[in-house]
Amino acid sequence: MMQVRRMYFYRYACICLVSSHFAFAPPSMAQVSKPTSEPSQAILSSPLSSAQVIAGAEKMYRQRLSDLAYAGYLDQDADFLAQLNNIMQTLLTSLAHDYPATLAWQWEIHSSHEPEESALSMAGGKILVNQWQVQKLSLNQAELAMLLSHEIAHTALEHNRLEYEHALMLFPAWRYRSFDALEDAVDNDTQFLRALAPLCKQQEEQADQIGLQLAWRAGFPLQSLVNFYKKLSRHSANPNFDTASHPAPAQRWMAMRELALQLSGAAVR
Numbered sequence: 001m002m003q004v005r006r007m008y009f010y011r012y013a014c015i016c017l018v019s020s021h022f023a024f025a026p027p028s029m030a031q032v033s034k035p036t037s038e039p040s041q042a043i044l045s046s047p048l049s050s051a052q053v054i055a056g057a058e059k060m061y062r063q064r065l066s067d068l069a070y071a072g073y074l075d076q077d078a079d080f081l082a083q084l085n086n087i088m089q090t091l092l093t094s095l096a097h098d099y100p101a102t103l104a105w106q107w108e109i110h111s112s113h114e115p116e117e118s119a120l121s122m123a124g125g126k127i128l129v130n131q132w133q134v135q136k137l138s139l140n141q142a143e144l145a146m147l148l149s150h151e152i153a154h155t156a157l158e159h160n161r162l163e164y165e166h167a168l169m170l171f172p173a174w175r176y177r178s179f180d181a182l183e184d185a186v187d188n189d190t191q192f193l194r195a196l197a198p199l200c201k202q203q204e205e206q207a208d209q210i211g212l213q214l215a216w217r218a219g220f221p222l223q224s225l226v227n228f229y230k231k232l233s234r235h236s237a238n239p240n241f242d243t244a245s246h247p248a249p250a251q252r253w254m255a256m257r258e259l260a261l262q263l264s265g266a267a268v269r
Contacts, residue, residue, distance in 0.1 A: 043175045044168065046165075046168070050123070050158060050161060053160050053161040054124035056180070057122035058126065060122060061126040064128065073113045074110060074111070074112060077131060081109075084111060084129055084148070087141070087144060087145045088152070092107060093218070102125065107127075108127070109128070111131050112129070112130045113131050122155070123155060123160040123161065127148065127152070127155075129147065129151075136235070139228065142215075143224055143225070146212065146220070146225045146228035146229075147228060149215035149218075151207075151211075154207045164182060164186060168182070170195050193244065194244075197244050197245055200244075200245040201247050204245070204246050204247060205247060208229075208255065209259060212225050212256055213259075213263070222263065223260075225256070226256045226257055226260050229249070229253040232249045232252065232253065233249035233252070233253045236250075
Protein backbone atom coordinates (compact mmCIF):
# COMPACT_ATOMS: atom_id res chain seq x y z
CA MET A 1 0.00 0.00 0.00
CA MET A 2 1.29 3.57 -0.41
CA GLN A 3 0.42 6.09 2.21
CA VAL A 4 -0.98 9.62 2.48
CA ARG A 5 2.02 10.30 4.45
CA ARG A 6 5.01 8.79 2.84
CA MET A 7 3.78 10.33 -0.37
CA TYR A 8 0.84 10.08 -2.68
CA PHE A 9 -1.55 7.71 -0.94
CA TYR A 10 -1.19 8.39 2.57
CA ARG A 11 -2.64 5.95 5.10
CA TYR A 12 -1.92 2.62 3.41
CA ALA A 13 -1.00 1.50 -0.03
CA CYS A 14 0.22 -1.72 -1.44
CA ILE A 15 1.77 -0.82 -4.81
CA CYS A 16 5.27 0.58 -4.69
CA LEU A 17 6.81 0.40 -8.16
CA VAL A 18 9.80 2.60 -7.42
CA SER A 19 11.29 0.97 -4.36
CA SER A 20 14.28 2.24 -2.48
CA HIS A 21 16.43 0.73 0.23
CA PHE A 22 16.28 2.85 3.37
CA ALA A 23 18.30 2.39 6.51
CA PHE A 24 16.81 4.29 9.42
CA ALA A 25 18.44 4.81 12.77
CA PRO A 26 16.07 4.41 15.72
CA PRO A 27 14.90 7.79 16.97
CA SER A 28 15.89 8.97 20.39
CA MET A 29 12.96 9.09 22.79
CA ALA A 30 14.50 12.17 24.35
CA GLN A 31 14.15 14.05 21.10
CA VAL A 32 10.36 14.22 21.36
CA SER A 33 9.13 16.14 24.37
CA LYS A 34 5.88 17.64 25.48
CA PRO A 35 5.50 21.04 23.77
CA THR A 36 5.24 24.04 26.04
CA SER A 37 4.19 26.68 23.54
CA GLU A 38 0.79 25.21 22.72
CA PRO A 39 -2.32 25.66 24.84
CA SER A 40 -3.02 22.72 27.13
CA GLN A 41 -5.35 20.08 25.70
CA ALA A 42 -7.13 17.05 27.04
CA ILE A 43 -4.92 13.98 27.10
CA LEU A 44 -5.71 11.62 24.22
CA SER A 45 -7.58 8.60 25.53
CA SER A 46 -5.99 5.18 25.69
CA PRO A 47 -6.91 3.27 23.71
CA LEU A 48 -8.04 5.63 20.98
CA SER A 49 -11.62 5.03 19.93
CA SER A 50 -12.40 3.63 16.51
CA ALA A 51 -14.94 6.43 16.05
CA GLN A 52 -12.28 9.08 16.62
CA VAL A 53 -9.93 7.50 14.09
CA ILE A 54 -12.69 7.03 11.53
CA ALA A 55 -13.74 10.67 11.89
CA GLY A 56 -10.17 11.80 11.30
CA ALA A 57 -9.85 9.55 8.26
CA GLU A 58 -13.08 10.95 6.85
CA LYS A 59 -11.64 14.47 6.94
CA MET A 60 -8.40 13.40 5.26
CA TYR A 61 -10.26 11.41 2.60
CA ARG A 62 -12.54 14.33 1.72
CA GLN A 63 -9.55 16.63 1.42
CA ARG A 64 -7.75 14.15 -0.83
CA LEU A 65 -10.79 13.78 -3.08
CA SER A 66 -11.16 17.56 -3.23
CA ASP A 67 -7.51 17.96 -4.24
CA LEU A 68 -7.82 15.31 -6.95
CA ALA A 69 -11.05 16.82 -8.29
CA TYR A 70 -9.46 20.27 -8.44
CA ALA A 71 -6.52 18.85 -10.41
CA GLY A 72 -8.81 16.94 -12.76
CA TYR A 73 -7.62 13.50 -11.62
CA LEU A 74 -10.70 12.18 -9.84
CA ASP A 75 -13.01 9.46 -11.26
CA GLN A 76 -12.18 10.13 -14.90
CA ASP A 77 -13.35 6.71 -16.12
CA ALA A 78 -16.92 5.77 -15.18
CA ASP A 79 -16.51 2.17 -16.36
CA PHE A 80 -13.40 1.68 -14.24
CA LEU A 81 -15.14 3.16 -11.20
CA ALA A 82 -18.09 0.82 -11.72
CA GLN A 83 -15.66 -2.12 -11.93
CA LEU A 84 -14.07 -1.07 -8.64
CA ASN A 85 -17.45 -0.84 -6.92
CA ASN A 86 -18.54 -4.25 -8.19
CA ILE A 87 -15.37 -5.93 -6.98
CA MET A 88 -15.52 -4.15 -3.65
CA GLN A 89 -19.09 -5.27 -3.01
CA THR A 90 -18.14 -8.88 -3.74
CA LEU A 91 -15.26 -8.67 -1.30
CA LEU A 92 -17.32 -6.95 1.40
CA THR A 93 -19.88 -9.75 1.31
CA SER A 94 -17.05 -12.17 2.09
CA LEU A 95 -15.55 -9.83 4.68
CA ALA A 96 -18.73 -9.60 6.76
CA HIS A 97 -18.42 -13.25 7.78
CA ASP A 98 -15.29 -12.64 9.87
CA TYR A 99 -15.59 -8.90 10.50
CA PRO A 100 -19.33 -8.21 11.06
CA ALA A 101 -18.63 -4.75 12.51
CA THR A 102 -17.56 -3.58 9.05
CA LEU A 103 -21.16 -3.89 7.85
CA ALA A 104 -21.96 -0.64 9.66
CA TRP A 105 -19.18 1.31 7.96
CA GLN A 106 -19.87 3.68 5.08
CA TRP A 107 -17.62 2.04 2.50
CA GLU A 108 -16.62 4.23 -0.40
CA ILE A 109 -14.23 3.89 -3.32
CA HIS A 110 -12.92 6.33 -5.92
CA SER A 111 -10.31 6.34 -8.64
CA SER A 112 -7.40 8.64 -9.28
CA HIS A 113 -5.37 9.15 -12.42
CA GLU A 114 -2.54 11.13 -10.87
CA PRO A 115 0.83 9.75 -12.04
CA GLU A 116 2.90 7.92 -9.43
CA GLU A 117 -0.03 7.53 -7.07
CA SER A 118 -1.15 4.08 -6.01
CA ALA A 119 -3.88 2.60 -3.84
CA LEU A 120 -4.87 3.67 -0.35
CA SER A 121 -7.27 2.74 2.39
CA MET A 122 -8.39 4.70 5.40
CA ALA A 123 -10.23 3.85 8.58
CA GLY A 124 -13.95 3.30 8.22
CA GLY A 125 -13.87 1.94 4.66
CA LYS A 126 -12.48 4.73 2.50
CA ILE A 127 -10.46 3.51 -0.51
CA LEU A 128 -8.72 5.21 -3.41
CA VAL A 129 -7.27 3.32 -6.40
CA ASN A 130 -5.01 4.76 -9.07
CA GLN A 131 -6.10 3.74 -12.56
CA TRP A 132 -2.75 4.76 -14.05
CA GLN A 133 -0.96 2.23 -11.83
CA VAL A 134 -3.54 -0.48 -12.55
CA GLN A 135 -3.00 0.02 -16.27
CA LYS A 136 0.78 0.05 -15.84
CA LEU A 137 0.61 -3.34 -14.13
CA SER A 138 -1.99 -4.61 -16.65
CA LEU A 139 -4.13 -6.02 -13.85
CA ASN A 140 -7.01 -8.29 -14.78
CA GLN A 141 -10.23 -8.58 -12.76
CA ALA A 142 -8.89 -11.02 -10.17
CA GLU A 143 -5.56 -9.22 -9.79
CA LEU A 144 -7.41 -5.97 -9.24
CA ALA A 145 -9.53 -7.79 -6.65
CA MET A 146 -6.30 -8.74 -4.83
CA LEU A 147 -5.26 -5.10 -4.74
CA LEU A 148 -8.63 -4.07 -3.31
CA SER A 149 -8.71 -6.98 -0.88
CA HIS A 150 -5.33 -5.96 0.50
CA GLU A 151 -6.60 -2.43 1.14
CA ILE A 152 -9.87 -3.71 2.63
CA ALA A 153 -7.86 -5.94 4.97
CA HIS A 154 -5.90 -2.93 6.26
CA THR A 155 -9.18 -1.25 7.11
CA ALA A 156 -10.89 -4.28 8.65
CA LEU A 157 -7.84 -4.91 10.85
CA GLU A 158 -7.94 -1.27 12.05
CA HIS A 159 -4.33 -0.73 11.14
CA ASN A 160 -4.73 3.05 11.28
CA ARG A 161 -5.83 2.99 14.92
CA LEU A 162 -3.15 0.49 15.90
CA GLU A 163 -0.49 2.61 14.25
CA TYR A 164 -1.59 5.69 16.20
CA GLU A 165 -1.61 3.65 19.40
CA HIS A 166 1.92 2.44 18.73
CA ALA A 167 3.05 6.00 18.02
CA LEU A 168 1.67 7.15 21.36
CA MET A 169 3.42 4.30 23.12
CA LEU A 170 6.74 5.32 21.52
CA PHE A 171 6.19 9.05 22.03
CA PRO A 172 3.93 9.41 25.10
CA ALA A 173 4.36 13.20 25.20
CA TRP A 174 2.14 13.35 22.14
CA ARG A 175 -0.86 12.42 24.26
CA TYR A 176 -0.86 16.12 25.18
CA ARG A 177 -1.28 17.14 21.53
CA SER A 178 -4.45 17.16 19.47
CA PHE A 179 -5.48 14.14 17.45
CA ASP A 180 -5.07 16.20 14.28
CA ALA A 181 -1.47 16.87 15.25
CA LEU A 182 -0.89 13.17 15.86
CA GLU A 183 -2.33 12.30 12.44
CA ASP A 184 -0.02 14.79 10.78
CA ALA A 185 3.03 13.55 12.67
CA VAL A 186 2.36 9.90 11.80
CA ASP A 187 2.02 10.88 8.15
CA ASN A 188 4.86 13.37 7.83
CA ASP A 189 7.27 13.52 10.78
CA THR A 190 10.59 11.82 9.95
CA GLN A 191 11.09 10.48 13.47
CA PHE A 192 7.64 8.95 13.50
CA LEU A 193 8.13 7.39 10.07
CA ARG A 194 11.40 5.82 11.16
CA ALA A 195 10.01 4.55 14.44
CA LEU A 196 6.85 3.14 12.87
CA ALA A 197 8.55 1.47 9.88
CA PRO A 198 8.82 -2.00 11.50
CA LEU A 199 5.13 -1.95 12.44
CA CYS A 200 4.16 -0.81 8.94
CA LYS A 201 6.00 -3.75 7.40
CA GLN A 202 4.25 -6.15 9.76
CA GLN A 203 0.90 -4.63 8.84
CA GLU A 204 1.67 -4.98 5.13
CA GLU A 205 2.43 -8.67 5.59
CA GLN A 206 -0.77 -9.13 7.58
CA ALA A 207 -2.87 -7.33 4.95
CA ASP A 208 -1.31 -9.53 2.26
CA GLN A 209 -2.25 -12.70 4.14
CA ILE A 210 -5.77 -11.68 5.19
CA GLY A 211 -6.42 -10.02 1.84
CA LEU A 212 -5.51 -13.11 -0.18
CA GLN A 213 -7.73 -15.33 1.96
CA LEU A 214 -10.57 -12.83 1.72
CA ALA A 215 -10.39 -12.64 -2.07
CA TRP A 216 -10.08 -16.43 -2.37
CA ARG A 217 -13.18 -16.97 -0.22
CA ALA A 218 -14.99 -14.44 -2.40
CA GLY A 219 -14.41 -16.72 -5.39
CA PHE A 220 -11.34 -15.30 -7.11
CA PRO A 221 -8.78 -17.92 -8.30
CA LEU A 222 -5.65 -18.30 -6.21
CA GLN A 223 -3.33 -18.33 -9.23
CA SER A 224 -4.55 -14.90 -10.31
CA LEU A 225 -4.38 -13.51 -6.79
CA VAL A 226 -0.77 -14.63 -6.41
CA ASN A 227 -0.02 -13.33 -9.89
CA PHE A 228 -0.75 -9.81 -8.63
CA TYR A 229 2.32 -10.09 -6.39
CA LYS A 230 4.32 -11.54 -9.25
CA LYS A 231 3.52 -8.46 -11.33
CA LEU A 232 4.32 -6.22 -8.38
CA SER A 233 7.73 -7.84 -8.10
CA ARG A 234 8.44 -7.83 -11.83
CA HIS A 235 7.63 -4.12 -12.13
CA SER A 236 9.65 -3.09 -9.09
CA ALA A 237 12.95 -1.29 -9.57
CA ASN A 238 14.41 -3.16 -6.58
CA PRO A 239 12.35 -6.32 -6.04
CA ASN A 240 14.71 -7.86 -3.48
CA PHE A 241 14.92 -4.87 -1.13
CA ASP A 242 12.55 -3.63 1.53
CA THR A 243 11.39 -0.04 1.44
CA ALA A 244 10.96 2.02 4.59
CA SER A 245 7.39 0.77 5.01
CA HIS A 246 7.01 -2.33 2.80
CA PRO A 247 8.67 -5.75 2.61
CA ALA A 248 10.58 -6.56 -0.57
CA PRO A 249 8.19 -7.27 -3.49
CA ALA A 250 9.91 -10.58 -4.24
CA GLN A 251 9.53 -11.60 -0.60
CA ARG A 252 5.82 -10.77 -0.70
CA TRP A 253 5.37 -12.84 -3.85
CA MET A 254 7.10 -15.84 -2.27
CA ALA A 255 5.03 -15.52 0.90
CA MET A 256 1.79 -15.49 -1.09
CA ARG A 257 2.85 -18.55 -3.07
CA GLU A 258 3.44 -20.37 0.20
CA LEU A 259 0.08 -19.28 1.60
CA ALA A 260 -1.70 -20.37 -1.57
CA LEU A 261 -0.08 -23.79 -1.26
CA GLN A 262 -1.37 -24.08 2.30
CA LEU A 263 -4.89 -23.10 1.23
CA SER A 264 -5.20 -25.30 -1.84
CA GLY A 265 -2.60 -28.02 -1.42
CA ALA A 266 -1.32 -27.26 -4.90
CA ALA A 267 1.71 -25.25 -5.91
CA VAL A 268 1.03 -21.79 -7.36
CA ARG A 269 3.66 -20.02 -9.42
